Amino acid sequence: MALTGLLLAGCATVVIAPPQPERLLERVEPAHGYRFANLSPGPDNTDGLFMVLAFSGGGTRSAALAYGVLEQLRDTSVYWEGRQRRLLDEVDVINGVSGGSYAAAYYGLHGDAFFTSFPQRFLQADLQSELLDHYVSVTGLAQLLDWSRNDRVDHLSWLIDRHVFEGKTFADLLARRQRPLIVLHATDLALGSDFQFTQDQLDPLCIDLSSFPIARAVAASSAVPILFGPVALKNHAGRCGYVAPSWLRQPVPQPVDSGLSLRMQRHASDVRSYLDADKKTGRPWIHLVDGGVSDNLGLRGAIESSMARGGLAPLLRRLGVKEVRKVVFLVVSAEVLPDLKIDRSGDSPGTATMATAVVDAFMNNNSFEIMAWLRSNFSLWQKEARESVAAGDRHDSPYAGLPEFHLIEVNLRDIQDSAERERMMAVPTTLKLDPEQVSSLIQAGRTLLERAPEFRRLVQALRVPHPPEAEEGIRAEAVGSLVPMRVGAQTVGRE
Secondary structure, X not given: OOXXXXXXXXXXXXXXXXXXXXXXXXXXXXXXXXXXXHOEOOOOOOOOEEEEEEEXXXXXXXXXHHHHHHHHHHOOEEEEOOEEEEHHHHEEEEEEEOHHHHHHHHHHHHHHXXXXXXXXXXXXXXXXXXXXXXXXXXXHHHHHOXXXXXXXXXXXXXXXXXXXXXXXXXXXXXXXXXXXXXXXXXXXXXXXXXEEOOHHHHXXXXXXXXXXXXXXXXXXXXOOEOOEOOEEEEOOOOOOOOOOOHHHHOOOOOOOOHHHHHHHHHHHHHHHHHHOOOOOOOOOEEEXXXXXXXXXXXXXXXXXXXXXXXXXXXXXXXXOOOOEEEEEEEEEEOOOOOOHHHHHOOOOOOHHHHHHHHHHHHHHHHHHHHHHHHHHHHHHHHHHHHHHHHOOOOOOXXXXXXXXXXXXXXXXXXXXXHHHHHHHHOOOOOOOOOHHHHHHHHHHHHHHHHHOHHHHHHHXXXXXXXXXXXXXXXXXXXXXXXXXXXXXXXXXXXX
């Protein structure tokens, strides 16, 4: 999360026009809109390696860390599906939350040009000072006191668009017609649930995402509550012929894990709430705030989607992915150190210090729980794949034999040198950093990924070319041996 203090002075005054209403979706069409199924693999992307990235929140700090990870993926050459290719080109989905959404969205729009223009556009920019100047202007003060119809988030969106995204909309992302799918995450303020800027998410609201500005989605993803107002979407449910999926219409199945059942019931209830736009009984407006409030890693949506559809395999089938041999999740977390200095005195900490400590603790605990949930689901997905292979279920399976699962974590707390680790984790989660801080974070992202044990295992396996007949033998051997899956530095046995 960004901008935990707004105490500087300035004099700039900018009047921002209110946002244009979202375009109404006349009819839900699966072939229309920004969704995974409408993006092709591209010349260097294969279904065999299904790779998902997740960039956490954390202002410019998280965007710089994500930049370093993308650079390392770009520079990592692997041998896969019969030829050499960049590992970056195998990425299928990138999730971005708050600060991480800037990097995710910009890469999705510009591809390799990201590496030359994003540093100047965002990493080296000083958006924070412009925001602070606005807050002490007449217009900004009026917004703070609710005297203006222009909300503070409108100025944030305008500023992001002017500096970074230059009027781009989701139609521009769709126009590339190529993976990866970029998923920007916000939080449904009323429910506290994850909200994704994809056409699948907006279908129940009968909103056409294509005309929606990227900057406004990023603003919603990084709209820290209280500092910024929410982004409001008009709910047009019932006007576009949306038909709820079968998992939403049917009773929630009862898996062995009762906790899973409770999660599924809540997820279904959240989605159903979008189907009623009645002014008195329903939700005619949806208010969105910082994605970190619900999930600072951007992973909850993928987990909930797999749960709702009965596992990862049904979800992959729905996405149209086939012959998957490796499933990779790479999670980039820019979490911060707890502020232990407040315990070196018996005095009560100041308001700003206490607020920052509360937010940091909430985010760190949230990220810990989400990662634990993802690890648990990895075990379930693995068991699901093993049972499918054992049953000889090749017709409906998205897998080519028994797939390997890789969970890779990039986290500043894994920096080996203690002094460097504390220095990096103490970098503020603002929208302005010193050039040296940006460079250090980029290098940290590269180094942490390169040294991650599970990343090394993946790359080593992908750098050994095998003739087609050898690859078939390796797959058959994997089905019989059921080698353990490594998660980070731990080994999880296959049950």
